Amino acid sequence: MTVTEFVLLIAAGFGAGVIGYITGLASLVSYPALLAVGLPPVAANVTNTVALVGAGVGATASSVKELAKSGRSLLWLTLWAALGGIAGAVVLLRAPGETFEAVVPILVVLASVAMLLQPRIRVLAGNRTFPVLYPSAIFLVAIYGGYFGAGAGVIFMALTLICTAEPVWRATLLKSYLLGVANLVAAVIFAFSGQVNWLAALAMGIGTIAGGTLGPRIVRHLPPNLLRIAVALCGFGLAAWLWLG
16 A cells, blocks of 8 residues: 555545544445555455444544433443444355345435434424334344445434434434444454455544544534434435445
């Protein structure tokens, strides 16, 4: 890897960290960048997962007090996200290719529609939350997060907004944290696979930590409805990209 490629991966990692926190679409920046410097698809995928751990670390480190307010429920969500990330990593290493290709665009579209309709859905739900559906869905999405993850943040955020009474900015924080957990446990498994390009992961990881740290500060100053609509629209774009790709 040349010095220029190393610097470009740092820049791509920074963009992925910021965009990933705000929209949940980090892999749309980071994964193509890894392909562009010559990594084959599976190696780029596992290296991407390792590098994106930095985004979760940066975002979590700057939001520890807010996360702590979730109390014991956060521990259970962490467990489900971790178990899903492990399962997704195993699926990738044993059955790479087309496992999720058919269903993921549909899930992303549904999540985007749900995000657009979230205020109306919450009115219909009243004060009810979904203590069984929510962690179960988190586990399933974390499987995809550990496998590839493009759009997983959008689905995590939609689930949090629909199944809980959390405001948009906290849903954004929880989305980043849960996806970070799924990435972390998957990265541990990938570390022993022999597929990780560690120099590329280092370069991109430097960028994602910086971008993930900046993300929460940006989100706090964005209008909640604008953020929700923007993420939903990005989700539609991602679904189209996955279908056409």
